[in-house]
Amino acid sequence: MAGYSELENGVFPSVCSLDCPDQCGLLVHKVNGRIVKVEGDPGHPVTQGKICNKVRNMPERLYDGKRLQHPLKRIGQKGSGKFKRITWDQAIEEITGRWKELIAYEGAESILPYSFYGNMGNLAAEGMDRRFFNRLGASRLERSICNSAGAVGYSYTMGGSIGTDPEETVHSKLIILWGVNAVSTNMHQIVLAQKARKNGAKIVVIDVHRNRTADWADWFIPILPGTDAALALGIMHILFKEQLTDEEFLKKQTVGHEELRDHTAKYTPEIVSKITGVPAEDIYKIARMYGTISPSFIRIGNGPQHHDNGGMCIRTISCLPALTGQWTKKGGGALKGNSAFLAHNAAALQRPDLVKKQTRVINMNSLGQALLDEKQPVRSLYVYSSNPAVVAPEGNKVRQGLLREDLFTVVHDLFLTETAAYADIVLPAASSFESTDFYTSYWHHYLQIQQPVIKPYGESKSNVEVFRLLAAGMGFTEDCFHDSEEDMIRQALDHPGNPHLKSITLEGLLKNQYLRAGRHSFLPEKLPTPSGKIELYSKRMEKDGHPPLPTYTALPDEKFPLQFIPAPNHNFLNSTFSNNDKHINLEKAPRLFMNKKDAEERGISHGDRVKIWNDRGSCELTASVGNDILPGAVLSMGLWADLPGTKQLVNSLSPDRIADMGGGAVFFSGKVEAVKL
Numbered sequence: 001m002a003g004y005s006e007l008e009n010g011v012f013p014s015v016c017s018l019d020c021p022d023q024c025g026l027l028v029h030k031v032n033g034r035i036v037k038v039e040g041d042p043g044h045p046v047t048q049g050k051i052c053n054k055v056r057n058m059p060e061r062l063y064d065g066k067r068l069q070h071p072l073k074r075i076g077q078k079g080s081g082k083f084k085r086i087t088w089d090q091a092i093e094e095i096t097g098r099w100k101e102l103i104a105y106e107g108a109e110s111i112l113p114y115s116f117y118g119n120m121g122n123l124a125a126e127g128m129d130r131r132f133f134n135r136l137g138a139s140r141l142e143r144s145i146c147n148s149a150g151a152v153g154y155s156y157t158m159g160g161s162i163g164t165d166p167e168e169t170v171h172s173k174l175i176i177l178w179g180v181n182a183v184s185t186n187m188h189q190i191v192l193a194q195k196a197r198k199n200g201a202k203i204v205v206i207d208v209h210r211n212r213t214a215d216w217a218d219w220f221i222p223i224l225p226g227t228d229a230a231l232a233l234g235i236m237h238i239l240f241k242e243q244l245t246d247e248e249f250l251k252k253q254t255v256g257h258e259e260l261r262d263h264t265a266k267y268t269p270e271i272v273s274k275i276t277g278v279p280a281e282d283i284y285k286i287a288r289m290y291g292t293i294s295p296s297f298i299r300i301g302n303g304p305q306h307h308d309n310g311g312m313c314i315r316t317i318s319c320l321p322a323l324t325g326q327w328t329k330k331g332g333g334a335l336k337g338n339s340a341f342l343a344h345n346a347a348a349l350q351r352p353d354l355v356k357k358q359t360r361v362i363n364m365n366s367l368g369q370a371l372l373d374e375k376q377p378v379r380s381l382y383v384y385s386s387n388p389a390v391v392a393p394e395g396n397k398v399r400q401g402l403l404r405e406d407l408f409t410v411v412h413d414l415f416l417t418e419t420a421a422y423a424d425i426v427l428p429a430a431s432s433f434e435s436t437d438f439y440t441s442y443w444h445h446y447l448q449i450q451q452p453v454i455k456p457y458g459e460s461k462s463n464v465e466v467f468r469l470l471a472a473g474m475g476f477t478e479d480c481f482h483d484s485e486e487d488m489i490r491q492a493l494d495h496p497g498n499p500h501l502k503s504i505t506l507e508g509l510l511k512n513q514y515l516r517a518g519r520h521s522f523l524p525e526k527l528p529t530p531s532g533k534i535e536l537y538s539k540r541m542e543k544d545g546h547p548p549l550p551t552y553t554a555l556p557d558e559k560f561p562l563q564f565i566p567a568p569n570h571n572f573l574n575s576t577f578s579n580n581d582k583h584i585n586l587e588k589a590p591r592l593f594m595n596k597k598d599a600e601e602r603g604i605s606h607g608d609r610v611k612i613w614n615d616r617g618s619c620e621l622t623a624s625v626g627n628d629i630l631p632g633a634v635l636s637m638g639l640w641a642d643l644p645g646t647k648q649l650v651n652s653l654s655p656d657r658i659a660d661m662g663g664g665a666v667f668f669s670g671k672v673e674a675v676k677l
């Protein structure tokens with residue numbers, strides 16, 4: 001499929017490839033073979049022509065002088081970032097030669113792939129790469145850095161990543177944005193909520209930080225980090241006590257409402273107020289609003305689940321809509337993620353059958369530990385579509401691991417990222433506009449297609465192409481390594497397991513650009529839980545070693561005084577764009593939000609340079625003092641590039657403990673002390 005790349009000029013439909021729920025439809029303008037403008041596609045049913053500023057500035061990134069054009073080989077010290085240009089043949093031979101040696105002497109398990117969703121294309125993120133590493137017999141990576149604790153927690157209640165259709169939320173009369181900074185991270189949910197607001201809906205934000213979303217809302221409820229489960233239980237307590245529950249729905253559609261009613265008796269507003277920092281009268285107010293306004297919709301964000309108790313937190317919040325029977329109302333319910341509606345044939349795409357022996361699994365949140373483990377060492381690391389030197393917790397451990405002389409590291413990226421600076425071989429990646437792929441949103445219900453708009457930049461190659469070359473270099477003869485992108489898309493879309501995909505084909509996507517996965521009605525006859533109902537009491541949780549009822553557990557205490565939340569920011573996407581001047585200028589500088597009280601106690605004024613530290617590391621930021629956060633917590637925004645001369649690696653402070661569920665990350669559960677510099 002030549003795509004549009006053969007044409008010199010025109011406006012071509014595309015899709016945003018970034019790890020963002022909105023997955024916008026785009027129109028890409030091309031003049032003389034170069035992308036000159038990226039705008040929203042007004043025809044896209046959900047995103048309707050609006051896109052964020054980050055991606056409007058995408059041409060700057062595509063043609064940034066720093067973009068990689070050729071494969072590179074390290075010539076300087078590890079981590080010095082000194083490289084020389086080599087050819088693709090040399091690069092593939094170096095990599096496969098080294099891997100053949102490792103396999104002969106230490107076994108393929110000494111090789112570890114590390115990737116995430118820098119490009120959400122299903123072929124780029126979980127296609128030929130998975131086939132390759134399955135066949136190789138490499139160690140397996142548990143990709144749990146993002147939403148896995150919350151996804152597992154939500155599934156205990158609802159059975160899978162299924163929630164309210166966001167398009168229906170225009171009908172909601174109460175919208176609770178719970179730990180989601182949607183103005184920055186899910187802008188079209190805001191557009192929909194604004195429409196609902198015009199029809200009289202109230203918008204409530206529950207967050208640890210008065211962020212852009214809290215500023216925009218009708219009511220902001222500030223809460224102490226990691227205490228949301230207690231707030232949800234306090235709301236349930238009042239709903240039961242004041243008979244604001246939908247008894248008929250509870251009887252018909254749920255399991256365990258009697259047990260839950262008894263269980264929530266102890267979560268009185270007074271007790272919950274002490275735990276959460278939310279005044280008791282506000283707990284009454286939000287519970288009564290939730291109990292009387294319908295339809296009500298809760299958009300559950302990623303923030304509350306990046307904690308040690310994150311899985312249980314989301315499990316608990318996700319019980320709320322059942323109490324008031326919201327799942328039967330158009331625009332009612334909750335949404336954590338909707339990926340199950342668009343599930344494709346992952347087995348056909350990834351070929352787990354190529355695994356000959358079940359190899360060890362390494363949790364990506366423990367990358368630093370894995371690289372420093374001497375008993376079962378990782379000898380080679382292959383990083384693609386991710387920047388672990390910046391985004392992984394315990395950043396100093398990760399960097400110490402990457403510095404190991406005996407670790408053979410390959411990084412495939414568009415830029416010489418902080419991680420790539422530690423590599424032995426660097427490979428240039430083609431952008432999503434230079435590749436063929438299909439995209440499935442984890443928020444709305446549309447599949448989209450990307451055909452190449454421009455030719456690959458310099459000698460860059462897509463993930464699929466590189467893994468084809470690596471497979472050939474390793475001498476793999478299976479047919480699946482010769483599959484074209486079109487073959488792979490057809491295989492993935494052929495998925496009898498998901499009735500919503502029934503009518504969706506490659507041809508349909510090529511013709512229409514976006515297609516909706518079959519309409520669904522909530523509640524389905526039978527939910528994918530063991531009982532087929534909403535499980536307020538879950539035997540499955542009991543079996544898995546969790547309390548069967550929603551429960552609040554305090555975060556583990558670290559000896560430092562301030563809870564530290566290193567959150568994402570508006571103009572970067574994780575660490576993507578943190579190396580692009582335009583985006584950096586918009587963000588100005590990394591800031592530390594702190595309460596006046598905590599600042600005064602430490603002699604810190606607004607605008608001061610401060611250092612925060614703990615046993616894991618330290619970081620320097622500019623203080624933003626005020627009432628944007630409760631006393632006892634501090635918050636930074638953005639995964640900033642850790643440039644020479646700066647000390648702004650926020651993840652040097654975040655713990656690499658594993659959350660209660662799903663192997664999740666606990667970025668927001670660390671503690672620090674702060675001092676004026």
Ligand SMILES: Nc1nc2c(c(=O)[nH]1)N[C@H]1C(S)=C(S)[C@@H](COP(=O)(O)OP(=O)(O)OC[C@H]3O[C@@H](n4cnc5c(=O)[nH]c(N)nc54)[C@H](O)[C@@H]3O)O[C@H]1N2
Pocket residue numbers: 019020021146147178179180181182184185186206207208209211223224225226227228300301302303304307565567568569570571572573574575635668
């Ligand atoms: N502009 C922009 N957009 C993005 C991203 C980005 O980096 N920048 N990242 C993308 C990715 S990968 C993801 S996963 C999503 C994430 O986007 P969101 O779902 O919005 O999640 P976060 O931004 O991580 O955190 C949301 C909020 O949770 C708050 N928070 C932290 N701890 C707690 C807590 O214990 N309780 C409560 N109630 N709130 C808490 C933080 O203050 C923050 O405002 O956004 C995607 N979109």
Ligand SMILES: Nc1nc2c(c(=O)[nH]1)N[C@H]1C(S)=C(S)[C@@H](COP(=O)(O)OP(=O)(O)OC[C@H]3O[C@@H](n4cnc5c(=O)[nH]c(N)nc54)[C@H](O)[C@@H]3O)O[C@H]1N2
Pocket residue numbers: 019115116117118119124145146147302384385386387388391392412413414415417429430431432462463566567568573574575576639650651654667
């Ligand atoms: N402190 C803190 N840390 C966090 C978070 C937080 O909220 N706070 N959020 C966490 C979350 S939710 C997530 S999802 C992770 C995200 O972490 P990452 O997945 O590492 O995300 P990015 O930093 O955006 O890095 C993606 C990289 O992929 C590259 N890339 C893009 N397209 C392609 C391609 O087609 N091929 C190849 N080979 N490379 C490509 C980009 O250039 C970029 O360098 O970060 C986590 N880390």
Ligand code: SF4
Pocket residue numbers: 016017018020021022023024051052053054055187573
């Ligand atoms: S980053 Fe998100 S909001 Fe921005 S264009 Fe991409 S999908 Fe849309």
Ligand SMILES: [Mo]
Pocket residue numbers: 019145146147
């Ligand atoms: Mo994420």
